[in-house]
Amino acid sequence: MIKNISRFVNARVFGFFRLSWLILIFPAVSLQAQPANPDFEVQKIAPDVYAVIRKEPPSLWFNPNTIFIIGKRDVTVVDTNISSQYTREVLAALKKLTAKPVRYVVNTHWHEDHIIGNRVYREAFPKVEFIGHKSTLVDLPTIGATNRQGSVENGRGFTELLKTLIGKGENLAKQKLTEEERLGYSSDIKLVESYLKEAPDFQIILPTVLVENRLEFDDGTRKIEILYLGRAHTGADLVVSLPKEKIVASGDLIVAPVPLVGSTSYPLEYGATLENLLKLKAKIIIPGHGAVQRDEAYARLMIRLLNSIKQQTESAVQRGENLEQLRKSVNLEEFRKAFAGDSQHKSFVFQNYVFLPATAAAYRQLTEKK
Ligand SMILES: [Zn+2]
DSSP: OHHHHHHHOOTTTHHHHHHHHHHHHHHHHHHHSOOOOTTEEEEEEETTEEEEEEOSOSSSSOOOOEEEEEOSSOEEEEOOOSSHHHHHHHHHHHHHHOOOOEEEEEOSSSOGGGTTTHHHHHHHOTTOEEEEETTHHHHIIIIIHHHHHHHHHHHHHHHHHHHHHHHHTBOTTSSBOOHHHHHHHHHHHHHHHHHHHHGGGOOOOOOSEEESSEEEEEOSSSEEEEEEOOSSSSSSOEEEEETTTTEEEEEEEEESSSOOOOTTOOHHHHHHHHHHHHTTOOSEEEEEESOOBOSSHHHHHHHHHHHHHHHHHHHHHHTTOOHHHHHHHOOOHHHHHHHHTTOHHHHHHHIIIIIHHHHHHHHHHHHHHO
16 A cells, blocks of 8 residues: 555655545554553453553552453443543443443442542443442541542642652652653652542542452352452452452552552551462452562562561560661561662652551551550
8 A cells, every 4th residue: 555655656746645645544544453542451361351450650659450350241340540531541441342331340448549430430330339348438438538638638749749850850769860760750640630630529439339258249151259358458458359260359459569558558467368368279360550460479479578567566566666666677678679679769669658658557556456
C-alpha cells in the first residue's frame, strides 16, 4: 500500500494524495489495532480469568490491580480504582472481553484506592452487589472518612511539593533526584490529581454483601471463595481464591516490588496471615499492587520480614524501649536491601511504607496489650 502511494506522489499531487491517504488509510488502521491503555496491561491468567496489572511505577500513591472473573452468566470483579476515571478505563477493558454484566465487586479492604471507583460499576450495572468484610461497614465511615479528609486536605500541597522538587532536581530527602524518582513523582502527581478532581463528588459505597470469615459461591464455571485469613495490611483484608484454577487475588497482603505494610496494619499477625495465604496452595498470586507472582518466593520473603519485625519489636518493648528507642534498635537493613536493592527511590518507599509505619503499628499493638 505504502509503495503504491509513494509511486504516485509527485510535487503536484502530493497535497491531495497525502490528505486522502490520511483519511482513507488511518481510520482503518486505528480501528483494527485498538491502542492499549498505557497505564495497565490486561493479562490472561487462566481461561476467563484476567488480571489488570497497573503500570504506574512503584511510588508514594497507589492504584490497585483489578481482577476479572468471567462466569457462565456474569462477572465478578476484584477491587476498583483510586478514581472513577481510572475505573472507567478498566471497565472499558472488561467490555472488550465480554458483554456479560458485572454481578459482584469484591473490595479486598477499605483503603480508598481500592473502593473509590465502586460507583462506576453501580452506574453501569444497577444490580451489582459489593462484597466486603463486615468491619468495612464500621471502618469506611470512621477511619476511612478521616483518612479521606487527610488525603484531600494534603493532596494539593503534596502535588505542589513534588512539582517543585522535580523542577529543582531534588527528592523528598533533599538528595539529587534520580530518574526513577522523577517518574515516580510524576505518576504520583497524576494519581493525586485524578483523585482530587473527583473529591467534591465522592460517593462512598458500602458493602452490600458482608463476609466475616468465608463466603463461597459458584459462578456457573467455578467456585469462588472469599476468605478472611487474619489481620495483616488492615484489620480485615479479604482474599479471593479460585481453587479450580489455583489462583489467589491477595489484595494488599502482598504488594510488590516493595511491601505496603502501612499505618493501619497489624504487623504482629501479618506473617501468620501470610502463612495462611500460602496454605491455599495457589500456583499464582495476583497482588494488590505489582507484578503477578508465580511462585512463593516473594511471599516467603515478606513472611521473613514480618516475622523479623514482630520478633525485634517484641524484644525492644520487653527491654522497656519507647517508640523512638525501638526505631533505633530495630534493624531491617537486610530486608531493605532485598526489596529495594540499590534504588534510592525504593529505599525511600521501604522506609515510609514499611519501616516507619510497621514499627509504629507494632509498638501500638504491643503496648495496647499491656
Ligand atoms: Zn491498602
